Every structure is written in structure tokens, then in C-alpha cells.
Amino acid sequence: MEKVIKEFRFKCQMTACCCTNMEIFLNPYDILQIANQCSITTSEVLEKYILFLKDKESGIIRPIFKSARTGLCDFNLNKLCTIHSHRPLSCRLFPLGRIDGDFYLQEAKFCQGLENNDIVQLSDYLKDDDGNIYLEMTDIYHKIVNSLKNENxxxxxxxxxxxxxxxxxxxxxxxxxxxxxxxxxxxxxxxxxxxxxxxxxxxxxxxxxxxxxxxxxxxxxxxxxxxxxxxxxxx
Ligand code: SF4
Ligand code: SF4
Known part of the structure; x- marks a missing residue:
């Protein structure tokens, strides 16, 4: 059982390690926001940046960043995120994970930010760059995905x-x-x-x-x- 947190010690050191060789899952709202930020269509976002993985049990497909799976994310330049204000929820939460609405610290030994002693309040961390809208949209998305898995x-x-x-x-x-x-x-x-x-x-x-x-x-x-x-x- 993961320990639920309200605050944590962290300061990002901009190593880009969490943008490299990772399966970064995206939600529908993430894709719309990337399209918005890059002034391209959602179709172009899907074509250029996204790979769909299929859940073996349910058959539901989930988008991930194509490039970050085996290398550096397309949106990382000189260790900086070029879509920072519109980055996906997974990126904005890292190094946090989320289960049933509660937040916990992921086991991420590679993250040097966790070695810092600055205390971050969870509520401040979540609301950065309209983070609350990302959470709201993700909750609705998960509700529909769960209804598909369970009933439809x-x-x-x-x-x-x-x-x-x-x-x-x-x-x-x-x-x-x-x-x-x-x-x-x-x-x-x-x-x-x-x-x-x-x-x-x-x-x-x-x-x-x-x-x-x-x-x-x-x-x-x-x-x-x-x-x-x-x-x-x-x-
Ligand atoms: S791995 Fe940790 S320190 Fe490095 S960029 Fe990601 S959050 Fe920041
Ligand atoms: S969108 Fe930004 S924060 Fe997320 S993996 Fe790509 S470069 Fe890193």
C-alpha cells in the first residue's frame, strides 16, 4: 500500500530523466492541449507524436508519447520542456502517482529532485498551470474508461x-x-x-x-x- 501524501520534499533538477525511456500515458485532454499549444490539429498530434498501446485484457487503447518510449521526448529541448504550460498530466504529476484520487510518491530512484529538502505542498503542486482542469478532465475520462471495462x-x-x-x-x-x-x-x-x-x-x-x-x-x-x-x- 502506497503512503498517501499531502506534502513532499522535492525540487526538479531538470535532468530530463523522466522525459527519457518512459511510457508516458496521455489523456484526451492532454492531446487537445498539445494541439492548442503547438497550433496544430489533434490529427497532426496523433500522427507526429503518439503511439497507441492496447490493454491486453480489455482491448482499450491508450496513447503514449512515441519518442519518449525509446529515447528523449520530442518536446524536450536542452533539458527543458517546450510545452511546459501545456504538458500532460503524467508529466505534471511526476514524481507523484495517483490511485483512487489519492497521491503518493513514485519509486523513482533516478529522480534527483527527490534528494532536495524543499517542502512542496501537494495542493500548490497540483494547481500549477491549470492543473485542476487536467485532473477534472482525467477523472471524467477514467470514469468512462471504467464503464467500458466493466459494462460496455x-x-x-x-x-x-x-x-x-x-x-x-x-x-x-x-x-x-x-x-x-x-x-x-x-x-x-x-x-x-x-x-x-x-x-x-x-x-x-x-x-x-x-x-x-x-x-x-x-x-x-x-x-x-x-x-x-x-x-x-x-x-
Ligand atoms: S527526473 Fe526528477 S529531477 Fe529530473 S527532470 Fe524529472 S522530475 Fe526533474
Ligand atoms: S511533455 Fe515535456 S515534461 Fe512531458 S515528457 Fe515531454 S518534455 Fe518531458
Missing amino acids: LAILDNNYYNNLLNVLFYDYDYFYNGEYNHLSSREKMLLSFHLINILIEEFNKKIISDNQLLIDKLYLEGDKFIAKNIKKQEN
Whole structure:
């Protein structure tokens, strides 16, 4: 059992060791934020930087950084992160890990930052660079992934639904193709999560048999979601 922490001794020494030869898992919001920071589309982020690994038991795919798996992360230059303010949640948490909402220190002997005596408050560490939004988006993502693993695994055996699910999770720009680009990454993500829940519902009801009707329904539901939830917040 890992020891749950509220504060820890740490100061990053910028060695880039945690950016090298590591499987760095990303969440959908991480991908949107990298696209935003680099002024490219989510499709380009996936093509240039991402490798998908398949969970052997569930069949669910999870994105990781392609380059960091066997070398240095593409975004590291002279031991500095070039997307620091938009770095993925795994990077911003390191050397912390997270289980069921609690935080613990990872066994990371290579991390020289852990040899420093500066005391860091967990709450300060988490909220750095809008970290709370990353946590909020990751919690929603994990809730959907757990529902897939526990109740809705059959959707992954249907090629069409499975592909659509992955597009909605990781490739907002492919699905919306420039539409609603004025939304923040958080709003885009909430929209995608809403559509994923509808997709799962439709799969379970097995009512829509025509793929085009399904797509039309998702766009319609997306419009309704934006009209109800997002425009209202802006006024
Ligand atoms: S391994 Fe530790 S000290 Fe080195 S860059 Fe990562 S967090 Fe900082
Ligand atoms: S995104 Fe930044 S912090 Fe994360 S692995 Fe790449 S260079 Fe390191």
C-alpha cells in the first residue's frame, strides 16, 4: 500500500530523466492541449507524436508519447520542456502517482529532485498551470474508461463504433473539422465526453443501424449540448 501524501520534499533538477525511456500515458485532454499549444490539429498530434498501446485484457487503447518510449521526448529541448504550460498530466504529476484520487510518491530512484529538502505542498503542486482542469478532465475520462471495462466492453468488438469512440476521445479536430474552434479545450472535451456517452447508449440500445444516422444524431446532440451548456456560460 502506497503512503498517501499531502506534502513532499522535492525540487526538479531538470535532468530530463523522466522525459527519457518512459511510457508516458496521455489523456484526451492532454492531446487537445498539445494541439492548442503547438497550433496544430489533434490529427497532426496523433500522427507526429503518439503511439497507441492496447490493454491486453480489455482491448482499450491508450496513447503514449512515441519518442519518449525509446529515447528523449520530442518536446524536450536542452533539458527543458517546450510545452511546459501545456504538458500532460503524467508529466505534471511526476514524481507523484495517483490511485483512487489519492497521491503518493513514485519509486523513482533516478529522480534527483527527490534528494532536495524543499517542502512542496501537494495542493500548490497540483494547481500549477491549470492543473485542476487536467485532473477534472482525467477523472471524467477514467470514469468512462471504467464503464467500458466493466459494462460496455462489447462496443470495442464493433469496428465502426470502436473507431468512432477513439475519434471522439482523441481526435476532436477530425470529428468537428474546424467547427466550434472558439471553444476552450475544456469545453471541447466536455462536448466529446457527452457524445461518447451518447454513442455508448446508442450501442447498448441497438436501435440505430445506419451509420450516417448515427453520425447525424451525434452532431445534433453536440449542437444541443453547446446551446444548453456552453453558450449559457459565456453570457
Ligand atoms: S527526473 Fe526528477 S529531477 Fe529530473 S527532470 Fe524529472 S522530475 Fe526533474
Ligand atoms: S511533455 Fe515535456 S515534461 Fe512531458 S515528457 Fe515531454 S518534455 Fe518531458
